Amino acid sequence: MIKDMSGNKKAGDHPVADAAWRRDGMGRAGVLLIACLFTLPFMALLFGGQAGALAVWQNAAKLTAMGGGLLNVSRQSAAGADELFGGLLSPGSDRRACLSRYQSPHYYKHSPYAPSRHLLRKLRDYEARHSRCGPGTPPYARSVDHLRSGSSSSTEDAECNYVVWIPYNGLGNRMLSLLSTFLYALLTDRVLLVHSTDDFTGLFCEPFPGTWVLPPDFPVADMSWLGVGSNQSYGNLLDGKKIANDPAKATARSVPPYVYLHLAHDLRRSDRLFYCNDDQLVLAKVNWLLLQNDFYFVPALYDMAEFEAELRRLFPAKESVAHLLGRYLFHPSNSVWGMITRYYHTYMAQAEERIGVQIRMFSWATIPVDDMYSQIMACSRQEHILPDVVDGDAAASSSSHDHGGSKPKAILIASLQADYYDRIKSTYYEHAAKGGDMVGVFQPSHEERQIMGQRTHNQKALAEIYLLSFSDVLLTTGASTFGYMSSSLAGLRPTMLMIPEDGKVPEPPCVRAVSMEPCFHMTPDVECRGKAVNKEELSRHVKECEDVGKGIKWINGIKLFD
Structure with missing residues (x-):
């Protein structure tokens, strides 16, 4: 981390910039470039409002190119990735017409199931x-x-x-x-x-x-x-x-x-x-x-x-x-893929752990922002999702020792509101993370409300679904199809925030999903004639959804019902 003249590390320094500073052979010009890379987005957010923030999607790629590819290597591409997802995708498509088709495999850490x-x-x-x-x-x-x-x-x-x-x-x-x-x-x-x-x-x-x-x-x-x-x-x-x-x-x-x-x-x-x-x-x-x-x-x-x-x-x-068919069917267009990769390489690429947090407050299940934030923090403590922080003398000690063994972490917030991002960011600005881990908190957009029928809104939503899917750990909101899609693409079983009832924070605040599969929110509930399936066999693979009482989801071969 960059130090001031007294040798103390500055609060709020970016973990990616710090990682680059420690890189062998890194010159002064490279450090200045990285400072520019991470100052521009924050300056845009501070002085330019939403318009400035949107410009970051477009400008970050130019700065990345100026850095000679410094921020353009993910750990997945360094290790090599199967760009056809185990044969799921067929070869021979025009690469330039759809960059995401063959590039996206390099961004995923998890591919738990090979296609049959x-x-x-x-x-x-x-x-x-x-x-x-x-x-x-x-x-x-x-x-x-x-x-x-x-x-x-x-x-x-x-x-x-x-x-x-x-x-x-x-x-x-x-x-x-x-x-x-x-x-x-x-x-x-x-x-x-x-x-x-x-x-x-x-x-x-x-x-x-x-x-x-x-x-x-x-x-x-x-x-x-x-x-x-x-x-x-x-x-x-x-x-x-x-x-x-x-x-x-x-x-x-x-x-x-x-x-x-x-x-x-x-x-x-x-x-x-x-x-x-x-x-x-x-x-x-x-x-x-x-x-x-x-x-x-x-x-x-x-x-x-x-x-x-x-x-x-x-x-x-x-x-x-949903995991396999989602990766087969959905490939963001070049314009949306540009938004995704610019943001990823500017903020997330060098983090050793990426934590995705998707927060949705439904109009039919609202609670005060303070209560929702308390629910998020309670869930994080319960499931050990966000890095713990230290206070007082311990914080001072943590902020002054060598970070050579620390682990840069990026927390991506996807929410229509900015409140949760502001609070989580302030937590890691005001308190050091345990173990000296360097933590960056980022939010690509905050539209305040869901806008139906607008292409630019959908483009940003799609970009954030994919950015979340590149996470190592996912905390999503129960009943949210946005969260379902992110975890399915990621190949992760997320932790899900439970939906408030009667205006109160639910207990427990969250649960771990037993399956990557999304919930079918409304079961057919219909009497059918004709040939039926083996209900006993069916019951081994079906479970009531953790987040939607009347919904069902599919799991792998556990006997759940008598």
């Missing part, structure tokens, strides 16, 4: 099907013509069936919903297409050969306005007897050319029949499915006999679904 051979074959088969049936191909054109004419596709085009995903709700919800829909496409041999709204455009690279974007001339207009009352929803078609959920009576000629699947939070009981095996056999006859959802509904797919055996082969480790 069956999953790899399934993904390669899907990519071939997407190339054969996607937009711009003859089968796609024929299917659209049939849809436009109001008739179902003929049997010659049966190989090319489609599911169109319609974005809904916040970014975390969207990512988990899209991931679930992709798995549904894998299980039903459909082609996944995305209705890309303006606030979703430009967030991700194309994950498949060709495009996953639904062309704008698609015959069904105003898809974003589809809802529970839409005439073509599966529930309303059943209620109006325009479709029968009897597999023996359903044929490709008897079903509508498209069916809208309303699986969002306000779905009705007839919509829930989507989660029944017989209904899936009927829906398999429909050429076009339009799906809108804001949940991670993968756990419900295991409850269908049609899919259960295939899911077992695809994912021998039940908690690996």
